[in-house]
Amino acid sequence: MTAQASAQEPAAAAAAPKVSVADGIKDVMRRIEEASQRSGNKRTRLVAVGKTKPLEAVLEAYQVGHRSFGENYVQEIVEKAGKAPEDIQWHFIGHLQSNKAKALLQGVPNLYMLETVDTTKLADRLNRICGELGRETPLRVLVQVNTSGEESKHGVEPSEVTALAAHISGSCPNLEMAGFMTIGMPDYTSKPENFTCLKECRRKAAAELGLDESELELSMGMSGDFEAAIEMGSTNIRVGSTIFGARIYPNKK
Template identity: 65%
Template sequence: MSAGNSGQVATALKSVLEKIAAAAQRSGRNTQPRLVAISKTKPVEAVQEAYDTGHRIFGENYVQEFVEKAPKLPDDIRWHFVGHLQSNKAKTLLDGVPNLALLETVDTQKLANKLDSIVEQLGRPPLPVFVQVNTSGEESKYGVQPNECTALARHIRDTCAHLRFAGLMTIGQPDYSSRPENFQCLEACREEVCKALGLCAADVELSMGMSGDFEQAIEMGSTNVRVGSTIFGARDYSKKQ
């Protein structure tokens, strides 16, 4: 679908929200998982159409595209950053997106320390972050190994006063969809983190599930799903920055 086909984004978004609600009901939970509408490579007009339906949570992957797009959209959007973030681009991101609500891809102590310092410099409230875990074991994927996620979560909680450890995130297999074992791995990571840090499962979100598998992810415990192409249509990766 293209941005020019008025109404298609709104219709697709409504369908995804209905599927999320049904999956949550099947899982027996009382709370509705959060939908992050991933708008990478998509024009402002497409995001605005989704916003006009009442949706407020959107995600971007590329820093340069993000800092150019966000100022053109309403400032009550709760943005998530869901791409790999290089430490040298952290200030550009936080400077350019004052309404960044959550950063899902912290995968090193170096990045956590950099973010912590920048948030302090900017005088922002503590920034919620997820630790990204490489549950598929692929070298092409970013994220800490499952046996390293507790150490990074502890580092964020104990030494990064201007960040708030809020959960764990994974991407999954090469086609960017996860398999049950990836979801099970992230759930096991949460159990370890909660045990080590004295946290309740409700305090540690699981961000897993994308366009191809968000319903299954919700049934397996995801609290945060990242859906892009199912809402906005196929992406134009020539615009990747």
């Protein structure tokens, strides 16, 4: 390769047309359908994660009929929800500090699901605030499970899952115990035990709560592993960069 050709490559890459958000949604939906056909799993919901992306990108997906969106940060989801159509089903998928629970629930009155409950303290606070705000329907919550054992990840230990699920179900009338969520290791494709672990947590909790396993959701699978997650029974996948492009974070000072 000549130096001239090498120098031209960045410019050529920059000039290449960007894939639109609408095309990203369509491509992911196609891959969901193919994975569902392989596994027989017909229940998967796509949560399009707009983390760090402008509201305009979310609305581009909305214009092609998508309605389920996820955000990681309280301030960001509050700002977007305040300007977005009311029929969007918002999912909060980031770690939630107890002292920010009220800001989240006040700022996003149509919050559809909170996927990251990992302590009884947080569950109790959410339950109390939902009551104070007069929320008409119970808030759907998932118990986040740390299935990989990585210290960098939030979530309850697998051995403590059933106790937390039982607490939410029995002591938090303003919450609906809807299922379980995990973040698999980056090399999930060769190590499926993270998702297997979440399925086992659901099995044990369902037996304790007297529920059929199908009544409890499994939120597992992101951009790099959502097809494998669907094949293992995921009912809820969280996909961001594959739809919206790589995230750009501001420089931290």
